[in-house]
Amino acid sequence: MTAFQALDLPEVILVTPRRFGDARGYFCETYVKPLYAANGIVADFVQDNESLSALPGTVRGLHMQAPPFAQAKLVRVLSGAIFDVAVDVRKGSPTYGRWAGARLTAEGGEQLFVPQGFAHGFCTLAPDTRVAYKVDAFYDRASECGIIWNDPDLAIDWRFTGETILSDKDRILPRLKDFDSPFVHSNG
Numbered sequence: 479m480t481a482f483q484a485l486d487l488p489e490v491i492l493v494t495p496r497r498f499g500d501a502r503g504y505f506c507e508t509y510v511k512p513l514y515a516a517n518g519i520v521a522d523f524v525q526d527n528e529s530l531s532a533l534p535g536t537v538r539g540l541h542m543q544a545p546p547f548a549q550a551k552l553v554r555v556l557s558g559a560i561f562d563v564a565v566d567v568r569k570g571s572p573t574y575g576r577w578a579g580a581r582l583t584a585e586g587g588e589q590l591f592v593p594q595g596f597a598h599g600f601c602t603l604a605p606d607t608r609v610a611y612k613v614d615a616f617y618d619r620a621s622e623c624g625i626i627w628n629d630p631d632l633a634i635d636w637r638f639t640g641e642t643i644l645s646d647k648d649r650i651l652p653r654l655k656d657f658d659s660p661f662v663h664s665n666g
């Protein structure tokens with residue numbers, strides 16, 4: 479059975495889809511809307527994305543889009559492995575500024591659900607890592623914002639020691655303390 483596991487931040491959910499193995503390999507359902515919704519993954523996904531990172535230690539993040547283009551994401555790995563991270567940036571949230579993460583591998587097929595109001599990023603742990611993710615709002619360049627990956631206040635353990643590789647854009651992102659989050663926590 480597909481397994482759904484809430485992480486330390488309970489809105490962030492690790493999914494391990496069931497695989498049906500046979501002599502050919504395996505078959506696996508990677509997204510089933512009503513099943514996922516019944517397990518806390520409520521989103522109308524409208525776009526699928528894929529990235530390739532050649533080298534281990536490639537960090538992409540921490541990214542989000544501001545409302546009304548805020549995106550929930552369902553992330554998985556097609557080849558290689560990542561440590562995938564979500565940071566709660568909802569003002570007023572009891573878990574504001576805390577992070578949760580999970581190792582996602584092509585071998586295991588795990589997925590991470592990152593809700594709206596959370597910054598998202600990952601570090602690749604293997605060469606030629608391809609990451610695919612569904613999002614529930616379209617890309618909007620003007621709405622993009624983010625937090626620096628190594629903010630000491632977040633103290634994310636990326637599970638990687640060695641030289642990291644970042645885009646020019648990601649190298650100059652602000653720390654959380656200097657970031658005016660466009661997200662507000664609500665209980666409803």
Ligand SMILES: Cc1cn([C@H]2C[C@H](O)[C@@H](COP(=O)(O)OP(=O)(O)O[C@H]3O[C@@H](C)C(=O)[C@@H](O)[C@H]3O)O2)c(=O)[nH]c1=O
Nearest residue numbers: 527529538539540541542551598599600616617645647
């Ligand atoms: C995210 C995105 C980028 N692009 C373009 C913009 C740019 O020219 C090129 C590369 O974009 P970036 O450098 O922002 O790609 P990248 O650093 O991989 O950005 C992604 O990082 C992960 C962690 C996320 O969570 C994603 O939402 C996204 O922000 O692709 C699109 O056309 N559509 C999209 O949806």
